[in-house]
Amino acid sequence: MDVSELLDGLNDKQRDAVAAPLENMLILAGAGSGKTRVLVHRIAWLMQVENASPYSIFAVTFTNKAAKEMRTRVEETIKSSVGGMWIGTFHGLSHRILRAHHSEAKLPESFQIIDSDDQLRMIRRLLKALNIDDKKWPAKQVSWYIGAKKDEGLRPKDIKAYDQNEQMLLRIYTAYQEACDRAGLVDFAEILLRCFEVLNNNASLLRHYQDRFPHILVDEFQDTNTVQYAWLKLLAGKTNNVMTVGDDDQSIYGWRGAKIENIRRFLEDFSANTIRLEQNYRSTATILKAANTLIANNSERMGKNLWTEGNKGDPISIYAAFNELDEARFIVGKIKEWKNQGKNLIDTAILYRSNAQSRILEEAMLHEGIQYRIYGGMRFFERQEIKDALSYLRLVNNRQDDAAFERVINTPTRGIGNKSIGLIRECARNESLPLWYAAHSLIEQKQLTGRAANAISSFISLITHIETEIKDSVLAEQAKFAINHSGLMAMYQAEKGEKARSRIENLEELINACSQFELPDEEDFSSPLSGFLSHVALESGEGQADEHDDAVQMMTLHSAKGLEFPLVFMAGVEEGMFPSQQSHDDSERLEEERRLCYVGITRAMEKLFISHAESRRLYGQEKQHAPSRFLREIPDDCIEEVRIKTQVTRPQASNRFSNAVSTAAFEETGFKLGQRVMHKKFGEGIVLNYEGSGSQSRVQINFLDVGSKWLVTSFAKLQAI
DNA sequence: AGCCGAGCCTTTTTT
DNA sequence: AGGCTCGGCT
Numbered sequence: 001m002d003v004s005e006l007l008d009g010l011n012d013k014q015r016d017a018v019a020a021p022l023e024n025m026l027i028l029a030g031a032g033s034g035k036t037r038v039l040v041h042r043i044a045w046l047m048q049v050e051n052a053s054p055y056s057i058f059a060v061t062f063t064n065k066a067a068k069e070m071r072t073r074v075e076e077t078i079k080s081s082v083g084g085m086w087i088g089t090f091h092g093l094s095h096r097i098l099r100a101h102h103s104e105a106k107l108p109e110s111f112q113i114i115d116s117d118d119q120l121r122m123i124r125r126l127l128k129a130l131n132i133d134d135k136k137w138p139a140k141q142v143s144w145y146i147g148a149k150k151d152e153g154l155r156p157k158d159i160k161a162y163d164q165n166e167q168m169l170l171r172i173y174t175a176y177q178e179a180c181d182r183a184g185l186v187d188f189a190e191i192l193l194r195c196f197e198v199l200n201n202n203a204s205l206l207r208h209y210q211d212r213f214p215h216i217l218v219d220e221f222q223d224t225n226t227v228q229y230a231w232l233k234l235l236a237g238k239t240n241n242v243m244t245v246g247d248d249d250q251s252i253y254g255w256r257g258a259k260i261e262n263i264r265r266f267l268e269d270f271s272a273n274t275i276r277l278e279q280n281y282r283s284t285a286t287i288l289k290a291a292n293t294l295i296a297n298n299s300e301r302m303g304k305n306l307w308t309e310g311n312k313g314d315p316i317s318i319y320a321a322f323n324e325l326d327e328a329r330f331i332v333g334k335i336k337e338w339k340n341q342g343k344n345l346i347d348t349a350i351l352y353r354s355n356a357q358s359r360i361l362e363e364a365m366l367h368e369g370i371q372y373r374i375y376g377g378m379r380f381f382e383r384q385e386i387k388d389a390l391s392y393l394r395l396v397n398n399r400q401d402d403a404a405f406e407r408v409i410n411t412p413t414r415g416i417g418n419k420s421i422g423l424i425r426e427c428a429r430n431e432s433l434p435l436w437y438a439a440h441s442l443i444e445q446k447q448l449t450g451r452a453a454n455a456i457s458s459f460i461s462l463i464t465h466i467e468t469e470i471k472d473s474v475l476a477e478q479a480k481f482a483i484n485h486s487g488l489m490a491m492y493q494a495e496k497g498e499k500a501r502s503r504i505e506n507l508e509e510l511i512n513a514c515s516q517f518e519l520p521d522e523e524d525f526s527s528p529l530s531g532f533l534s535h536v537a538l539e540s541g542e543g544q545a546d547e548h549d550d551a552v553q554m555m556t557l558h559s560a561k562g563l564e565f566p567l568v569f570m571a572g573v574e575e576g577m578f579p580s581q582q583s584h585d586d587s588e589r590l591e592e593e594r595r596l597c598y599v600g601i602t603r604a605m606e607k608l609f610i611s612h613a614e615s616r617r618l619y620g621q622e623k624q625h626a627p628s629r630f631l632r633e634i635p636d637d638c639i640e641e642v643r644i645k646t647q648v649t650r651p652q653a654s655n656r657f658s659n660a661v662s663t664a665a666f667e668e669t670g671f672k673l674g675q676r677v678m679h680k681k682f683g684e685g686i687v688l689n690y691e692g693s694g695s696q697s698r699v700q701i702n703f704l705d706v707g708s709k710w711l712v713t714s715f716a717k718l719q720a721i
Numbered sequence: 722a723g724c725c726g727a728g729c730c731t732t733t734t735t736t
Numbered sequence: 737a738g739g740c741t742c743g744g745c746t
Contacts (some may be wrong), residue, residue, distance in 0.1 A: 062735070062736080063736080066733090088735065089735085090736080091735085092736085095736095106733065108725070113736090115736080116734095116735095187736095188726065188735080188736045190735090191736080194735090223735095252733075253733085253734080253735090255732085256733085256734070256735085353731085353732070353733075354731090354732050356731075356732090358732080376734080404731080413722070417722095537736085538736060539736085540735085540736080556732085556733060558723085558732090558733045558734065558736085559733090559734075577732095578732095580733080581732090582730055582732070583732090592733095596733080618731095619730090619731065667730090695735045720731095
């Protein structure tokens with residue numbers, strides 16, 4: 001390939017970055033400035049101009065999606081496969097190192113990864129076992145504490161607890177870590193910290209990796225936390241070259257440990273030069289001016305001003321809605337106009353600060369028959385039924401896996417009640433044994449009564465049976481066997497309702513996912529099963545299975561980072577919502593909210609609508625909110641206020657019937673989600689929801705009409721239309 | 722083991 | 737308000 005191809009079509013700054021000499025560098029890349037392109041071309045440049053072997057390149061991202069995109073784009077550019085190159089997420093690459101050196105890391109070969117839900121369950125159990133009041137030390141808060149300490153690179157021994165509260169947290173952290181170690185489990189933060197420690201404590205190992213990877217590239221550098229930074233510094237050593245790409249103005253993850261100051265530290269520690277990418281290829285000049293002016297209110301910036309060769313474009317429209325229903329109606333109305341111009345829904349996004357805001361918007365979309373897709377929520381591999389099935393496989397893979405044991409010991413129910421499980425836990429604690437072996441020992445020592453002993457024995461033989469039967473099968477067959485013979489499938493088949501049906505589909509999809517799975521041959525797994533289990537833990541899958549071809553994209557501002565849309569709506573831009581109430585009195589958090597707003601604005605390519613509601617129902621109460629301060633920070637000449645032309649009708653109070661009906665009763669009626677129906681008294685509506693809430697089988701049916709919502713129980717009053 | 726009401730909590734999310 | 741968990745009851 002002609003080297004000039006790598007520079008053609010790039011602007012001067014991009015070219016400087018791609019063709020920079022071999023030294024440490026910070027690329028301050030503004031929104032929409034083509035940073036992925038620069039990274040990809042830089043990798044190609046290293047290979048083609050600097051004669052770097054693919055084996056010498058190490059590229060780190062935060063998300064699997066970003067890693068995948070980088071991989072494909074590098075392959076497209078160099079027109080060959082990137083074998084030998086390490087491209088992956090912080091967690092993925094750290095995990096890879098841990099697998100290869102599990103004994104140095106003091107981990108069993110069959111170690112597995114637990115997600116935050118598993119972690120929470122483990123902590124809950126621990127609190128109970130240690131007889132700690134979970135009102136005073138809620139599991140959520142404990143897991144947050146442990147995660148935060150690990151992100152800081154701190155082990156219990158490194159922490160000095162100043163008050164009683166922290167002493168307790170520390171005690172739980174210690175116990176939690178012991179439990180994880182005993183079970184051969186690592187949580188997400190542990191992957192990073194443990195990998196750092198292995199390299200830090202093992203000079204020859206570290207040297208091996210330092211020698212292998214002279215070229216290190218890091219994406220979204222502003223999101224790195226303390227351990228990630230230390231890890232990079234370790235790998236870089238004194239001689240390797242690090243190129244970091246990031247944008248301090250888009251740092252929005254401080255609340256989960258990201259250290260924006262790592263950018264400045266990097267400049268100092270690595271004596272790095274800075275290249276600014278400020279030319280924007282995404283948005284109109286108006287949108288960029290609004291974003292620039294807004295973000296200028298933050299202090300301690302690296303400094304950056306986005307510009308474009310493009311047009312001024314339309315002004316940003318600001319709509320002062322009467323309330324959240326009016327806001328939703330306005331947005332849906334504008335989307336309909338867009339659609340009627342023959343444009344695509346997929347090019348539009350509604351962004352909001354918190355997930356709770358999506359419901360009203362969703363109802364309005366459904367009411368008007370506009371297809372939408374909501375991002376966020378449960379991912380495939382996090383679903384209950386999937387985790388149940390995986391837990392059987394995990395237990396087969398590693399008998400020490402207490403988290404998996406707890407999950408399936410009585411799922412489906414097999415007569416092992418809380419009492420027996422309590423005995424097993426107690427024995428495990430006293431003998432410092434994994435639950436599996438504790439159960440064994442209790443039975444051998446005849447410390448369990450007849451029925452319970454039988455039930456536990458048969459559970460033990462079930463797992464052993466599954467293991468022997470699937471030993472020689474391919475992965476998909478293994479999963480299929482476990483799902484069927486554990487009784488999981490039968491359990492969900494016996495359940496009624498829409499939910500159970502989709503669970504069965506998901507279990508089938510899991511088998512399908514197994515057959516699609518390719519074991520990466522360059523990684524060290526003890527078995528394909530072990531590889532698959534790690535894969536699903538590190539990549540939890542897509543949020544929603546059902547994707548419409550053309551649908552409005554709805555998501556939080558956080559999940560919009562990195563994306564772009566011709567038409568963008570930012571909803572709920574009010575004091576108390578955005579910036580959120582919790583950030584009001586803290587200037588650092590306020591600045592992060594402002595960066596979030598900056599991220600939101602810079603998602604828009606052609607047209608941006610911002611709306612705020614004067615009154616909004618929040619936590620069951622009507623709240624009056626002033627327009628967000630961020631609106632005042634956008635220059636007037638970028639804005640057009642949308643005046644209300646017709647009088648807004650106040651929404652009717654919601655009419656509500658209590659009394660729930662069962663799923664079965666609903667299904668007998670033959671009504672379907674989204675169906676239009678007529679109510680004898682209240683008129684036309686749409687069936688929005690008939691799922692029970694939580695584990696309860698109660699059913700809600702909501703109807704929407706002029707913004708009111710009813711819970712209806714009497715189907716006699718309904719008629720399909 | 723399943724059903725149901727009381728009570729509690731409520732920003733953002735990836736791995 | 738709405739979703740979820742817990743504990744008591746059948």
